[in-house]
Amino acid sequence: MIVQVHSGRSRALSGVGFMVLGATIIQWSAAIATGVFRSLGPSATSAWRILIGALVLVAFVRPKVRGWTRSQWMGAVALGASIAFMNQCFYQAIARIPLGTAVVIEYLGPFLVSALGKRSAKHLAFVALAALGVLAIAHPGGGFHLWGVVFAAGSGMGWAAYVFAAHRVGSQAEGFGGLAVSLAVSAVLTSPMSMGSLGRVVASPGLLVRLLEIAVMGVVLGFAFELQALRRLRPATAGVIFALDPAMAFVIGLILLHQSVSGWDLVGILCVVVAGAGVTYDATSADPLVAQ
Incomplete structure (x- = not known):
């Protein structure tokens, strides 16, 4: 029993560590990507990021899909x-509003997911505290760009679906095969947005290198770390730990993009x-919060 408890705690802590690493790398790559928008626009930048990331991951992983079940394929799709x-x-959002603000709205x-998966009064209190932080950072009335808010909210819907889908794929496929196939699917879906700028990318080696940098950081490493985290944590637990993303986004936006941080932002970050x-402490002291 003692061994099982320590195993659960170690699994939860490693899951949190992977999630923080993934969040940092993904937000950092998003800040770098804003510099590519002037050349390609947000849609093409996002599509190229996914395409290159998928090619790199498939080349390294070489997923063995022979024998996959229908459930595995549906999960990857x-x-x-x-x-x-x-x-x-998300890329449409950060083209219009600050990185930190976009991630705050996206975090909803x-x-x-966390609110729907609450397990106890203590867990609900942590969810409520995170909600107060989101409200403080968003400070309604701050003159939001309407379409920026709409796109950030849409990204939040996709993020909620991603939490569940990644948890499912991580539990059904060994290694990174499931992620590689999923990224290939994503690249196919967004290919119409990347092919229109093929000539510009091929003609500019510097642009191609920047896209490769964004793809490796934000797709290959970022999603790989998050998939490892979601293998170790329940979606409800992971959803609240994702609350660290807005704080990380504000810090990276301040450092790389020189975007201002107000007093309300600091209160919300805290x-x-x-x-x-x-929630991290809660996950280390209660095995039911750890993914099985």
């Missing part, structure tokens, strides 16, 4: 579709970090 929708909406998707830490 669902994950690929959620990745495509989430990323297209996995936040609802709330979401405390909520994330609280």
Whole structure:
């Protein structure tokens, strides 16, 4: 019994570690991607990011799909579709509103996953604290760009679907084969948005290198870390720990994009970090929160 408890705690802690690494790399790559928007626009940038990421991951993983069940294929298709929708909406959002603000609104998707999966009064309190943090950072009335908000909300819907789909794929497919196939599906779905700029990308080696950088950071490494995390944590637990993403986005937006951070932002960041830490502790002390 003691061995099982320690195993559950170690699994939860490693899951949290993978999730934080994934969030950092993905937000960092998003900040870098905004510099490519001037050349390709957000839709094509997102599509190329996924296409290159899929090619790199498939080449390294070489997924063995022979013998896959219908359920495995459906899971990979669902994950690929959620990745495509989430990323297209998110890049459209950060082209219009600050990175931190976009991630705050986007976070409402996995936040609802956590709210629907609440397990106890303590867990609900952490969810409520994260919600207060989101409200503080968003500080309604701040002059949002309407379409930026709409796209960020759409990305949040895709993110919520991604949490469940990634958990399913991670539990059904060994290694990174499921992720590689899912990214290939996503690349096919977004290919009409990338092919129109093929000539510009081929003619500009510097642009191609930048896209490769974004793809490896934000797709190959970022999604791989998150998939490892979602193999170890329940979707409800993972959804609240995703509350760290807005804080990470504000920090990266400040460092790389020189986007301002207000007093309300700092209050909100504190709330979401405390909520994330609280859920992490909850996950290390209660095995039911750890993915089986």
